[in-house]
Amino acid sequence: MIELKNITKSFNGKEVLKNISAVFEQGKINLVIGASGHGKSVLMRTMVGLIRVDKGDILYDNRILDFENYEKLKEIRRDIGMLFQSSALFNSSNVEENVEFPLKMFTNMTKEERLARVNFCLKSVHLENVNKKFPAEISGGMKKRVGIARAIALDIKYLFCDEPNSGLDPITSRVIDELIKEITEKFKITTVINTHDMKTVLDIGENIIFIYKGEKWWNGTNEMVRNTENKELKDFINASLV
Amino acid sequence: MSFFFHFGRYLLFLKSMFSKPEKTNVFIKRIFAEMVAIGIGSLPIVILVSVFQGAVTTIQTAYQLITPLIPKPTIGTVVSDSTILELAPTITSLVLAGKIGSHIASEIGTMRINEEIDALEVMGINSSSFLGLPKIISGMVMVPVLVIISIFLSEAGGIVAGQLSGALTADEFIQGARMTFKLFTLQFSLIKAFTYGFIITSVSCFHGYYTFGGALEVGESSTKAVVYSSVLILLSDYLLAELLL
Numbered sequence: 369m370i371e372l373k374n375i376t377k378s379f380n381g382k383e384v385l386k387n388i389s390a391v392f393e394q395g396k397i398n399l400v401i402g403a404s405g406h407g408k409s410v411l412m413r414t415m416v417g418l419i420r421v422d423k424g425d426i427l428y429d430n431r432i433l434d435f436e437n438y439e440k441l442k443e444i445r446r447d448i449g450m451l452f453q454s455s456a457l458f459n460s461s462n463v464e465e466n467v468e469f470p471l472k473m474f475t476n477m478t479k480e481e482r483l484a485r486v487n488f489c490l491k492s493v494h495l496e497n498v499n500k501k502f503p504a505e506i507s508g509g510m511k512k513r514v515g516i517a518r519a520i521a522l523d524i525k526y527l528f529c530d531e532p533n534s535g536l537d538p539i540t541s542r543v544i545d546e547l548i549k550e551i552t553e554k555f556k557i558t559t560v561i562n563t564h565d566m567k568t569v570l571d572i573g574e575n576i577i578f579i580y581k582g583e584k585w586w587n588g589t590n591e592m593v594r595n596t597e598n599k600e601l602k603d604f605i606n607a608s609l610v
Numbered sequence: 611m612s613f614f615f616h617f618g619r620y621l622l623f624l625k626s627m628f629s630k631p632e633k634t635n636v637f638i639k640r641i642f643a644e645m646v647a648i649g650i651g652s653l654p655i656v657i658l659v660s661v662f663q664g665a666v667t668t669i670q671t672a673y674q675l676i677t678p679l680i681p682k683p684t685i686g687t688v689v690s691d692s693t694i695l696e697l698a699p700t701i702t703s704l705v706l707a708g709k710i711g712s713h714i715a716s717e718i719g720t721m722r723i724n725e726e727i728d729a730l731e732v733m734g735i736n737s738s739s740f741l742g743l744p745k746i747i748s749g750m751v752m753v754p755v756l757v758i759i760s761i762f763l764s765e766a767g768g769i770v771a772g773q774l775s776g777a778l779t780a781d782e783f784i785q786g787a788r789m790t791f792k793l794f795t796l797q798f799s800l801i802k803a804f805t806y807g808f809i810i811t812s813v814s815c816f817h818g819y820y821t822f823g824g825a826l827e828v829g830e831s832s833t834k835a836v837v838y839s840s841v842l843i844l845l846s847d848y849l850l851a852e853l854l855l
Contacts (some may be wrong), residue, residue, distance in 0.1 A: 416732050438629075438736075445734035456725035470733055473632050528732075 369394050370415065370526060370558055375424035377414060384410050386582045388424070394558045397549060397572050401564060402579035403604060408562045411579065412530055415560065416448055417441050428526065446474060449519025451529040455511040457503040463490070463514050464499035470521045489517040492554070493547055509540035513547065520551060527552065529561045533568060541565065545572050566608035569593060578604070623816050627739045627746070637744065644748035648710055648811075652756060659705050660760040663697055664689065664767030672777035682778040686786025689768045691795065698760040699799045700847050703806035706753060707839040711814040714745055715835035718818025719828040727819070742815040746808060753807030754800050761799070802850055806843050813839045 370392040377385040384407050392398040402408045413419045415426055417433055426433040428447065434440045457466050467486045471477055477485065490496060493513040503511055512532060519527060529548060533541035549572045552559040563569065569576060569590070576593055578586035578601050586598045596602055631637035671688045718741055721727050730737040765787065772778040778786075814835040821831040 413728075418728055418731060442734040442736070445732055448732055448734075450729065450732045452725045452729060454725050456729040458726055458729075459720075459724065472636060473733070473735060 369429055370560065371425075371427040372415070373425040373427070375411070375414060375426065376422050377410060377419065378422055384582050385414065385421075388579075388582075388584045390577050390584055390587065391575075392558055392560050393575055395552065395556045396559070396574040397552055398558070398560045398575045398577070399569055399573040400560065400562050400577050400579060401569055401573075401604070402585075403564060406579050407582040408564075408579050409530060412528055412560065412562050416450060416528055417445060446522065447525040449516075449522070449524040449527045451512065451515040451519055451527070451532055453531040453534055455503070455508075455515040457511055457514055457518070459503050462500050462502050463495075463506070466503070466514055467517045467521050470518065474522060485521065486517075489521050490514075492520065492551065493517045494543075507540075508535050509537075509544065512536070512544050516544075516547060516551065520555065524555075525557055527557050527559045529559070529563075531562055531564075533563065533565045538567070541567065542571070548572065564604075564608060566605055580604075619820070620813075620816050623738060623742075623819060624812060626736065627743045629736050629739050631739065631743075632735055637740075640740075640744040641747050644744045645752050647713075648745075648748050649752035649755060652706055652709055652752075653759070655705060655709055656702055656756050656760055657763055659702065660698065660763035661767035663701060663760075664693060664764030664769075665771035667692065667697065667764070668768035668771045668783070669775055669777065672772065672775065682782045683786030683789060685772065685778050686768070686783035687790050688786075689783070690765060690787035691790060693764040693768070694761055694795050694799050696847075698764055699757045699802040699806065700843065702757055702760040703753060703803065703810065703843050704840055706756065706806075707810045707843060708836050710749065711810050711835045711839045712832040714811060714814035715818040715821075716828055716832045718742075718815060719821035719831040722819065722821045723824055723828060738815075738819060742812070742819065745815055746811045749807040749811030750804055751807070753810065754803040757799060757803035761796075798850075798854055801854065802847065805846050805850065809842045809846060810839045813842060 372388055372390045375385050375388040376383065388411065400408050400411060410419060414421050417435065420435045428444050431444055433444055458469065461469070464483075464486055467489050468482050471482045471485055475482075486499070490499070493516050495510065495513050495517065498506060498510065503514070506514070527548070532544050532548060536544065545568050548559060548561065551557070561568065570593070573590045573593070576588055576590065577584055578598070580600050586596065586601050588596070593601070593605070596605075668685065668689050671685050675685055675688075721741070727737045727741070730740060769780045769783045772783050773780055817831040817835040817838070821827050
């Protein structure tokens with residue numbers, strides 16, 4: 369479980385996140401939704417420790433994300449996997465090396481063990497026979513899948529996905545959504561997804577947080593989103609579904 | 611104010627690098643890979659510059675010392691001393707600042723804009739140390755090696771040019787070179803190379819690491835890395851000469 373307590377963040381005097389408190393539950397798909405420029409990405413980058421908060425606490429199963437103590441920060445980060453918007457694969461390494469990288473860095477596995485784990489992770493994201501291909505040689509959807517495979521290479525507890533469907537066609541988007549859902553259930557991890565894709569929200573969202581102008585505007589379940597009376601959220605949903 | 615901001619940031623960047631590597635064997639492998647990239651990768655340009663540098667210096671020195679009052683081996687002395695003391699370390703390092711510096715800054719800058727550095731951080735890896743430290747260590751080892759090669763090739767270029775132009779024979783050149791040779795001159799040259807190796811790699815890593823934006827900014831970082839490295843090389847050249855000679 370991830371808990372946010374009164375998170376505040378400003379850039380050049382402009383408050384981007386305003387006193388946000390929220391709970392992201394384990395084994396569920398937690399969605400952060402909202403229009404572009406309203407603070408979704410900043411919130412996610414803050415949660416993984418890439419941006420320092422001005423005020424407030426972030427707790428990972430009651431362990432505080434301590435920005436002052438880099439070693440403790442790294443300890444928590446080792447339980448985190450993240451799928452970036454751009455996939456952020458290492459362009460000079462092939463698929464196998466990308467997925468193998470965290471294993472090389474943080475385990476004492478032999479080459480054979482690492483390879484077996486790489487193949488298991490690639491199989492989990494329904495990718496096979498692409499081990500030797502470089503990121504430039506595979507499609508956007510495949511890159512996202514490799515990104516997920518790399519994120520789950522270690523036994524992670526928390527999975528963050530920043531706009532996992534951006535730049536993908538509707539069919540591939542659904543495949544990625546289903547994959548994230550499958551992985552969340554299979555590994556019983558806490559998944560947090562940043563998105564403004566309403567199809568994702570309606571298909572796989574379980575705990576949904578709507579961010580509006582840097583504030584937590586609304587929080588509820590998938591069913592509640594469909595029947596919301598919140599004006600801003602309704603506007604956002606209607607605009608997204610047009 | 612901007613100078614102090616960037617200088618402070620540079621010092622903090624260096625400080626953040628010096629932490630225990632996540633995996634020692636991966637770290638050592640990266641050092642060797644960087645040594646190959648910096649050392650072997652720069653060898654062709656160093657060979658080319660050094661040979662011509664020695665040859666031209668010999669011909670121009672001979673042209674200026676065209677008087678029977680000055681013995682011919684003096685040309686060898688002048689060329690050899692100036693090569694060891696100044697030309698090989700400084701000119702080679704300025705060339706390397708262009709080649710290695712722009713490569714490092716654009717490599718790390720591209721990783722930054724592609725979120726690869728963020729990915730490393732989220733995995734719990736100290737990205738500045740993982741990316742920068744192997745390059746800095748390799749630079750500090752390989753630039754002196756390249757400078758030694760440059761000294762050797764410059765002298766060789768000088769000998770060949772002297773012989774071909776008829777300015778002086780190989781024996782006269784070597785005699786002149788040995789006449790005033792001091793071990794400290796070579797040591798000083800290597801101290802310079804070591805310092806320049808650190809400057810080129812650390813300044814370039816810094817500019818690459820703090821790239822924000824897109825492809826245009828990567829180009830800007832690359833240019834800044836070369837310009838600042840070159841300026842700092844010239845500045846430290848003066849300071850080292852003032853302090854150690």
